[in-house]
Amino acid sequence: MAIADPSRPGYQLPLLLLAGFRTLIDDLHAELARQGHPELRPLHGFALQAVGADGTTATELGQRLGISKQAAGKTIDRLVAIGYLDRANDPRDARRRLVTMTPRGVDGLRRSAEIFDQLRERWAETLGPERVDALEDDLRTVAATNWFRLDVPGWFGG
């Protein structure tokens, strides 16, 4: 195995990845707050995305996000409370409670997507578009992930 370059210690790689992630998320939420969505937390955006335009149930949301149905239920509670999600009964299955986005939820999600596009564009202006493309491609190669796990707080903290 090759000798590690002392000027590029391996522990910096995760720090830089986290810093990049954090920068994007912080910039997103600063702009979202400016556009009328100050209550949205990082977690909420991902949950909203997972609910999607067609809606879901708590159990299904939990599966999509890699957390328990109980945890998903709590997140739904919160997003209902701040006006981003709605709960309704399923006429075809009285056990299920259908979760859908409110107009406010749709607006927040749409703006998030736009802002992320703008942030990526800003990176492309700074680094050059081909560097950003390469960065994405490289991460796809080594991280090879197609889905998102929402258990970040518990995962990181323990």
Add this chain to the structure above:
Amino acid sequence: MAIADPSRPGYQLPLLLLAGFRTLIDDLHAELARQGHPELRPLHGFALQAVGADGTTATELGQRLGISKQAAGKTIDRLVAIGYLDRANDPRDARRRLVTMTPRGVDGLRRSAEIFDQLRERWAETLGPERVDALEDDLRTVAATNWFRLDVPGWFGG
């Protein structure tokens, strides 16, 4: 402003950065567990790093990690409980409680650094060394961070 490329939506960038971070941290801890440190959580490694070879105090650790002294104290409690840190009185200042690494703490931190080097090496074998260097350089440019904030669970969750 340029039009966003529909095949590269901006929201994927943070997802990929998080996936990369998560992959590295998960690989690290899988290997750490194999090498006799199964109790170490992601948070702990960063806290240990911040304590450093010279030791610290709770207040100083909190400042280094961007969290309150109370939160730092709790993390120290935990790391003392699982045998990675020691607390001692400062003979020159009875208010302070000096926090230092135990031999086990030193071992865990040393192994972490080695494993991170190996993981970076693995990325370099897969992507090519120059791509990994470029990835780091680019992230340094757009994220421009020189320190680490440990409040990830609270930051992300709210």
Add this chain to the structure above:
DNA sequence: TACGATAGTCAACGTGGTTGACGAAATAGT
């Protein structure tokens, strides 16, 4: 000496995640 600043801890609280248990309702099987 008296006073302000600092270190550490306790307590209360909020957010998020987990497991276990439960009733209600749908589905499958005899």
Add this chain to the structure above:
DNA sequence: ACTATTTCGTCAACCACGTTGACTATCGTA
């Protein structure tokens, strides 16, 4: 048709981590 099993949602208890506020003990200085 009538059980038996599975599934959905929720409640309760618990843990980890973060926060702010309050308090004691100690240091440093005017």
